[in-house]
Amino acid sequence: MTLTLTDVTLTYPDGDGRLTALDRIALDVPAGTLTAVVGPSGSGKSSLLAVAATLVTPDEGAVVIAGTDTVGLGRADKAELRRERIGIVFQQPNLLPSLTAAEQLQVMAH
Numbered sequence: 001m002t003l004t005l006t007d008v009t010l011t012y013p014d015g016d017g018r019l020t021a022l023d024r025i026a027l028d029v030p031a032g033t034l035t036a037v038v039g040p041s042g043s044g045k046s047s048l049l050a051v052a053a054t055l056v057t058p059d060e061g062a063v064v065i066a067g068t069d070t071v072g073l074g075r076a077d078k079a080e081l082r083r084e085r086i087g088i089v090f091q092q093p094n095l096l097p098s099l100t101a102a103e104q105l106q107v108m109a110h
């Protein structure tokens with residue numbers, strides 16, 4: 001499954017203005033290859049991965065996954081794409097503290 005980002009720009013609100021976290025990024029990850037994104041804290045790694053995983057919609061640019069430009073997809077189609085084709089290990093675990101490990105997995109099944 002090939003991943004291609006073209007001219008991807010992502011900004012966040014920053015006071016009266018906008019902070020540019022991704023500035024016209026181009027990235028090509030051919031199927032079957034491994035890519036590491038490295039850089040200092042605050043350089044935009046998490047922003048890049050969130051956009052590449054379709055969790056965050058960029059201000060501009062294309063995120064093409066296996067031939068489909070995902071930027072124009074609706075929420076349900078993006079959710080299906082993530083469920084079927086994308087594995088995400090989050091930096092923040094997003095677990096429910098009151099549940100056991102087994103219960104966390106049961107929640108996912110519902």
Ligand SMILES: Nc1ncnc2c1ncn2[C@@H]1O[C@H](COP(=O)(O)OP(=O)(O)O)[C@@H](O)[C@H]1O
Nearest residue numbers: 012013019021040041042043044045046047048
């Ligand atoms: N939700 C957010 N709201 C506003 N600014 C953000 C948000 N997330 C990240 N940023 C800013 O975007 C820039 C890139 O952050 P981030 O993608 O988290 O970098 P990294 O993962 O490389 O540390 C930083 O300047 C950070 O402060």
Ligand SMILES: [Mg+2]
Nearest residue numbers: 045046047091
């Ligand atoms: Mg990060």
